[in-house]
Amino acid sequence: MSQQNPTLKDEEWRYADAKALAALSPDTFEAWRDIDVAPGETHRECFVLDAAEPSLTRIRAKVGEGARLELFAVNLGGDYTRMEVITRLETGAHFEFGGVTIGGGDAVREFVTRTTHDEPEATSNQVVRAVHWGEATGNFLGAINVGRGGQRTDAAQDFKALVLEKGAAANAKPELEIFADDVKCAHGAAIGQMDEMARYYMASRGIAPDLAKKLLVRAFIADALAALEDESEAERLLDTALAVLDDAEAMIA
Amino acid sequence: MLKIENLHAEIDGKEILKGLSLEVNAGEIHAIMGPNGAGKSTLAYVLGGRPGYEVTQGTVTFNGKDLLDMEPHERAALGMFLGFQYPVEIPGVSNVQFLREALNSQRKARGEEPLSGGEFLKLAKEKAGLLKLDMEMLKRNVNVGFSGGEKKRNEMVQMGILDPAFAVLDETDSGLDIDALKVVGEGINAIMRKSDKAVLLITHYQRLLDYVEPDFVHILSAGKIVKTGGADLAKQLEAEGYDEVMAA
Numbered sequence: 001m002s003q004q005n006p007t008l009k010d011e012e013w014r015y016a017d018a019k020a021l022a023a024l025s026p027d028t029f030e031a032w033r034d035i036d037v038a039p040g041e042t043h044r045e046c047f048v049l050d051a052a053e054p055s056l057t058r059i060r061a062k063v064g065e066g067a068r069l070e071l072f073a074v075n076l077g078g079d080y081t082r083m084e085v086i087t088r089l090e091t092g093a094h095f096e097f098g099g100v101t102i103g104g105g106d107a108v109r110e111f112v113t114r115t116t117h118d119e120p121e122a123t124s125n126q127v128v129r130a131v132h133w134g135e136a137t138g139n140f141l142g143a144i145n146v147g148r149g150g151q152r153t154d155a156a157q158d159f160k161a162l163v164l165e166k167g168a169a170a171n172a173k174p175e176l177e178i179f180a181d182d183v184k185c186a187h188g189a190a191i192g193q194m195d196e197m198a199r200y201y202m203a204s205r206g207i208a209p210d211l212a213k214k215l216l217v218r219a220f221i222a223d224a225l226a227a228l229e230d231e232s233e234a235e236r237l238l239d240t241a242l243a244v245l246d247d248a249e250a251m252i253a
Numbered sequence: 254m255l256k257i258e259n260l261h262a263e264i265d266g267k268e269i270l271k272g273l274s275l276e277v278n279a280g281e282i283h284a285i286m287g288p289n290g291a292g293k294s295t296l297a298y299v300l301g302g303r304p305g306y307e308v309t310q311g312t313v314t315f316n317g318k319d320l321l322d323m324e325p326h327e328r329a330a331l332g333m334f335l336g337f338q339y340p341v342e343i344p345g346v347s348n349v350q351f352l353r354e355a356l357n358s359q360r361k362a363r364g365e366e367p368l369s370g371g372e373f374l375k376l377a378k379e380k381a382g383l384l385k386l387d388m389e390m391l392k393r394n395v396n397v398g399f400s401g402g403e404k405k406r407n408e409m410v411q412m413g414i415l416d417p418a419f420a421v422l423d424e425t426d427s428g429l430d431i432d433a434l435k436v437v438g439e440g441i442n443a444i445m446r447k448s449d450k451a452v453l454l455i456t457h458y459q460r461l462l463d464y465v466e467p468d469f470v471h472i473l474s475a476g477k478i479v480k481t482g483g484a485d486l487a488k489q490l491e492a493e494g495y496d497e498v499m500a501a
Contacts, residue, residue, distance in 0.1 A: 196304070201341035204301050205355035205415065206329035206362070215354065219345025 005029060012084075015139040015171045017108040020054035020080035032058045039064035039090070046233055047073035047083065048240055049109075054080040061085065063093040063122075070096040072228050074241045075109045084112045089122035097126040098224040102241045104134030104168070104248050111140050115155065117183075118147035123154040129224040130161035131217055131241075132168035133248065142187070143175040150180045157187040162220055164194060164213075210249050217245055254279045254451050255300075255320075255419055260311035261476075262299045269295040271476035272311070277419075280448045284462055284487060285455045287473035288495050293455045294338055296473070297423040300453075301335035302328055315419065329355075330362035332418030334411075336425045340404040343395035348407065349377060351395050352414050359415065380413030384440045401428030409440045420445055421453045426461035438464025459491040474499060 005021050006013040006029065013021065037043045041064070049057060055077060063069045067090070075081050087095045101109040109132075115124045130138030140159045161170030172189035194216060202212035221241055228234040255277040262270040269292045277283050287293050298306045300313065302325035313320040320328060343351065357367040368376070381388050384406045396404050405425055412420055422441070426434055438461055445452045446465075454465060462470075462484065470486040471478045472495070479499055480486070490498050 195343075197341050198343045200303055200325065201337065201343070202351070202355070203325035204303075204329060204335045204337075205351070205411065206326050206359035207351075207355050208326045208358060209324075211354065211358065215346055215351075216343070219343070222345055 012112055012114075012141060015108065015110060015137065015141070015173070016082065017054070017080035020108075024054055024056070028056050029058075031056070032060050035059060035061040035069065037061065037063045037067040037069050037093075040066045042068040042070065044068075044070040044228075044230075045072075046228070046237060047071070048237070049073060049075045049077050049081050049083055051081060052078040055082070057083040059083075059085045061087045061095075063087060063089050063095060065090045066092045068094045068096065070227070072098040072225060072234075072237060073100070073111070074237050075099065075101040075111065076103045076241065076244045077107060077109055078103075078105065079107050081107065081109045082112065083110070086114045086116075087124070088116045089119065089124065091119040092121045093119075094122065095124040095126075096227050097124075097128075098227055099126075099128040099140070100221045100224045100237070100241050101128070101130045101132070101138035101140075102221065102244050103132060104136050104165075104244075106135040108137045108139065110138065111142075113141070114143040114145065116145045116147070117150035117153040117155060117180075118145075119149050120151045121153070122150065124156070125227065126157045127224045127227070128159045129221045130159070130170045131164065131221060131245070132161070132170065133164040135167045137169045137171065139171045139173075140189075141171075141173040141175070144177070144185055144187075146176075146178040146180050146183050146185065148179045150178075151182045153180065153183040153185070155183070155185045158223075159187075159189040160220070160223070161191040162194060162217065163191060213249075214242060214245060218242055254316060255453070256312075256314045258312045260296075260299070260313060261309045262295060263307050263309055264295065264305060268309070269476055270299065273473070273477055274311075275471065275478060277451045277453060279418075279451055281468045282446070282452045282454060282465060283469045283471060284467035285453060285471050285473050285478075286457065286487060286490060291473045292476045293473055294423055297335060297338075297421045297453075297455055300328075300333065300421050301325060326358065327362070329415070329417075330359045334415060334417035334420040336408045336412060336420060336422035338423040338425075338427065340396050340399075340408055342397045342399075344397050346395050348391040348393060348395050349374070352377065352391075352411060355411075356415060376414055377410075380410050380444075383413055383443055384410045385436050386410050402430060402433045405429055406433060406437060406440075409437055409444070413440065413444045416444070418449065419451050419453075421455070423455045424457065425454075426456055426458060434460060435464060437461075441465045459487045462487050472499060
């Protein structure tokens, strides 16, 4: 391979796991998957990223005029797990992204998106929730590029992280680059801990601490899947994410 | 039913309760009144097992069991209910889901069968009606966007659904308008005024006691109960103030 593997010096890889990057085969970085959504069509896809080994999921998408791309992902990999989505939106197209990173151990789990609004009236909405414990890290790096032609773009990004234990971490890096003057770009990021008062309130009504935690985490990550219209699929993803918490419960009670 | 003996408790190393003793029997309603900072809310939280409230001395038994030895959710399952002065908002969790989980957790702890969704909704509807709380509000997230009065009524709906043996109500009357006060007062009577139940009513004002007549009124001051009387004591307090009554 002509290129070297990326390192933490590369902006889009700054929160990655350096050791995992160095160990991955160079081919892995070339393995892009292309999604082309034809004008007026909707493409929806859900991902459960649960590899035990370091893994990359790289997607390049083109969303045609008036089309919709809806991607939902639960990232609970056992080692460095990264999902990257580069999206180019044509006129009036929409990109919906819902992501959950959840888990303990010492893995880095991340979503990296770059969304380009070069044509008018395209919209995008990205909601990412991170729940981590142990020495795990959850990241969301979201770039939005609005070119000169991207008038009346409406783009939103919302990241929230719940750090359940000292030692766990979360990184948020919104990156907006806007060259059009009639656009709406909203972004928010918050990193916090479990609401202990809510937990106590639940306990005072008879709900045991582990169940209270589960209910609160479920409510927290459900935001990322709220736009998934297929309710049974949303439930499946939620349950998959919460199962990780169940498995770890004994360790973090 | 509830027996508190020589209770000392502190928060962040500061002693708030300084030797409080109180006995509440089944069928009784006790009111605790007292000036700001006397330790009323601390007493409520100590009984409810809130983390950070450390008991340094004394005992509390509830139906013969050591209450202080139990986790908050275990106290609830045993029939202890704490009505919060400031009910907590829980975004993303609906009232219905929250209460059904709570009730079924308690039932499970007591070795009872869980209620089905239908049975639960019927019960919730009945209790919401008692407190004149719109059923739609029970479908919304716990206390999120509720007014002060709605939060307090919601506390009482929860009490109705959970049907505790003993309720500690911490300033349930604060934030209520005159009409809501009457609804809440009547709700407390309907739910708790029974021979096998008891209530510890913490309040600043006589007004609620017009609806929920206490069998005993205690004045809590500087972490101790300094005076006990009947319902008349509350009326005397309202007329004369704490300083005068406590000096007498």
